[in-house]
Amino acid sequence: MNQSAHPRPIRYGLIGSGYFGLALGRGFLRQPGARISRVYDPENAEIARRELGAVPTASIRELCESDDVDAVIVASPNWAHREAVVQAAEAGKPIFCEKPMALSYEDCSAMVDAAQRAGVLLMSGHVMNFMNGVRRVKRLIADGVLGDVLYCRAARNGWEEPQDTISWKKRRELSGGHLYHHIHELDVVQFIMGTPKTATMVGGNVAHQGEHFGDEDDLLLITLEFENGSFATLEYGSAFRWPEHYLLVQGTLGAAMIDMTDTGVTVRHSGTEERFLLHRNEEEDAQRTAIYASSSMDGGIMYGTPTTTPPLWLTGIVEQETEYFHGLLTGADPEPEFAALTDGSAARLSIATADALTRSLAEDRKVRVAEILEGAEVSA
Ligand SMILES: NC(=O)c1ccc[n+]([C@@H]2O[C@H](COP(=O)([O-])OP(=O)(O)OC[C@H]3O[C@@H](n4cnc5c(N)ncnc54)[C@H](O)[C@@H]3O)[C@@H](O)[C@H]2O)c1
Structure with missing residues (x-):
């Protein structure tokens, strides 16, 4: 030091x-x-x-x-x-x-x-933005390698077993439920595609009622439409016996799969396929893959407690994001890529979309994100 x-x-x-x-x-x-x-x-x-x-x-x-x-x-x-x-x-x-x-x-x-x-x-703390593999995919998109992004699909789901004690993380009022608590994927989709024009969500609590569960919705299916005619779909929840955790980007010239279970990133374009690490080294990627493979509950919905030690990959990205913030405080130049992450604007925009989705589910309709941004009660 x-x-x-x-x-x-x-x-x-x-x-x-x-x-x-x-x-x-x-x-x-x-x-x-x-x-x-x-x-x-x-x-x-x-x-x-x-x-x-x-x-x-x-x-x-x-x-x-x-x-x-x-x-x-x-x-x-x-x-x-x-x-x-x-x-x-x-x-x-x-x-x-x-x-x-x-x-x-x-x-x-x-x-x-x-x-x-x-x-x-x-x-x-939108830590996904600091994963090396995510940064590399964003650069490939910015450089036009994948062409225009037409569609993103993300899933972060698994199965929740009965709990002895109910964490605040499982209570809608305290955590926001899966969508807010796991805002990461929605945030990265918005970093790639911008703020959606409309937001639609269906779902509910389909399999986790009673004293051994919180009150959050356990199955959420999301569709986003963007001004330029592109789309995204996302799945969140704890009512999925077949766990998935990934973000797939489909462009006009190529596609990228950011895979958090078989950890790594695969990019296809111009007749080639390239695979690279998601995290800092083989060990971090391999440990993440092993955690998903060995757990009876999917890693995408696992929760830490004050006495849990985070896995290597998470320690790694925390090191990367804390290094960035500390660097800004000690005179390092800001990186344009992270500008919206350090003034609260990106985080606020992902919550605007989450609020639009929440309204969509409650009112059973497609909601314009502008309704939230403008605070207006406009019908679709
Ligand atoms: N970026 C990530 O990947 C990631 C991972 C885990 C948690 N988080 C976030 O970190 C935050 C904390 O989650 P956690 O996993 O450490 O939960 P936790 O339950 O392990 O810890 C929360 C702590 O906050 C304390 N607390 C309760 N009320 C408080 C208050 N009013 N003011 C200050 N402290 C209070 C509790 O005593 C507890 O020690 C949450 O916002 C969570 O979403 C982010």
Whole structure:
């Protein structure tokens, strides 16, 4: 670690030190000059004190206003992100906020506005964008190798067995359910194709009712239409006995399969087929494949707990995203590819589409995403 290259150490305050807050804390600690100086967590602050060396604080406000906090990491449950982000912005601190940014477009807007008013970064933990294979596919698309993108298809599904205790992640009001909690695929589709014109969702809770399950919908089928005549479909849920987890991009000149179960990326164009790694090395890809192959529950719907250690591949991309955010705070040049990821705008747009999809399901109709963006109650 070369401290002299980074004369100003960055002291992070961590809000929420469960499974992923600890993973992010470890990721940031690997960056030169980084410390986790403070933590706020109503239940698990002690683990962060022991493992990350962070001093527990009594409230979010106290953490955000602490003189020894230069930047704030928000990894609390999804429903709690808004308050933490707004308070951090009001304290003038740059923010790294886990996905989903919040559970409504309105909440996201309040967060983005607060960050803009304060002139601080608001980076979302849309970690898929940091997978090497995803970045390479985006470059191939930008270079025209796949031609015009006509269609994207994504699936993130598996089967959920009865649970002894019901995590907040399985409660619609707290996590947003599969669509919001696993916003990653929708976000990457939007990075590739832009904001959809219309959003349609059907589905419901078809096989997971009762005391051993949460109340989220377990089968969601999504269709998106784009202004330029292209389309996307996505499947999410825990009512799928045949698990799938992938993103397939179909262009006029070629296609790319980003496969998260048989982990790797395959690109076909001009009569050739090329396969490359999704993550940083063979070991990370192979471990991910092995996890999917060995698990009775699909990895696409598996959930960590404060005592779970993340897999290698996830540790790897957390290292990549924390390195990027820390780099921005210590003077590195921003990369255009990630601009919409560091001002909250991409995360807010994916929630706009998720809100349109939620309205589509509730009202049994195709919804224009503009209805959400403009806050208008317009019928399709
Ligand atoms: N990017 C990814 O791939 C990824 C993976 C896992 C989780 N996440 C996100 O990270 C966030 C945390 O998830 P997790 O898996 O660590 O959950 P978790 O349940 O393991 O941890 C949540 C922690 O937040 C604490 N908490 C509860 N209420 C709080 C509040 N009001 N303020 C601060 N802390 C509070 C809990 O005590 C707990 O320690 C979620 O937003 C989740 O979506 C992202």
